[in-house]
Amino acid sequence: MDWRFRERDLAARDHYFNNPNEAMQYVFEHPDFKYPGGESNQEVQERGIRALRDVISKYQGKRVAIGIHGNIMTCTLHCSILTENLISTFGKGQQSRIFIN
Structure with missing residues (x-):
């Protein structure tokens, strides 16, 4: 388990949002x-990308499942550099072996 996949802290725990x-x-x-x-x-996004790149490097060629919260997943996958990195890592047309949920 990598702590970098934890959900984001939107604010300090004692911060109150009206909306x-x-x-x-x-x-x-x-x-x-x-x-x-x-x-x-x-x-x-930077935290999530660093963690995901480390997983890709460590488990290259293996099947990996990553369970993360929605907000960090959205920020991480929003990065087009990450998408290009995944394509270059696994190659176009190859079946991806990274599963994120």
């Missing part, structure tokens, strides 16, 4: 913004 959905929408519209004690989407 949590609005707060979440704001961070997706402003990827470098972070609430006090939280992580920006950019930071979450």
